Amino acid sequence: MDNTCKPNNHTDAERSRSVLLKPSQFEKDSRFHGNDSMEDEIINRVAQSKLITFNLEDYYPEGERKVLDIADWLYEGFILREKEFRAHVEAHDWTAYQDAYVALQCSSDAIVPGWAFMLVASKLQPYAKKVVQGSLQDLETALYQPILEQLDVTEFTDKPVIIKGCSHKPVPENAYLMAVARIQEVAKSVMYGEACSSVPLFKRKK
Secondary structure (H helix, E strand, O other), rough: OOOOOOOOOHHHHHHHHHHHOOHHHHHHHHHHOOOHHHHHHHHHHHHHHOOEEHHHHHOOOOOOOOEHHHHHEEEEOOOOOOOHHHHHHHHOOOHOOOOOEEEEEEEOOOOOOOOHHHHHEEEEEEOOOOOOOOOOHHHHHHHHHHHHHHHOHHHHHEEEEEEEEEOOOOOOHHHHHHHHHHHHOHHHHHHHEEEEEEEEEEEEEE
């Protein structure tokens, strides 16, 4: 048997190509596959954790919101003349507020006696679902208040809870304050934001 080494007929280019085609250790190791695996790991950890997400948008009362500005019924927008004011009230079409949530306000700096808003509210009562004196923000707060006061918080007992931010509906800021007050009564901890980026607000002492 001839034990002499046979010459390697591969060219330098072919040898270089064969080296390049070998999978590297980086390709074999999933740690170097980019951010996808890391993001999936974070998502899986969140899904498997006991973290509860509380979304105030889920409790948003659906329905039309309307603003009734009584400044248009004042003399020159500033002076309330009772006879003229009552005439405007009687001539107004109150059916337009059927099943609506109404915010009563006066956009001018006029000093309006309390009975004026009460008179308007009494006319709205048969039609509107809710009447509030103030801005639309005040109206939204008034709508959320009874909902959060009656919220069943038993599911949050001894659990970490995150109050979801970045709402797409006009959730008032006061609703977030009311929510954290109710939830922290029973929760283990309370955070604000998203599962991947949150701010700690409360943690129960052991």
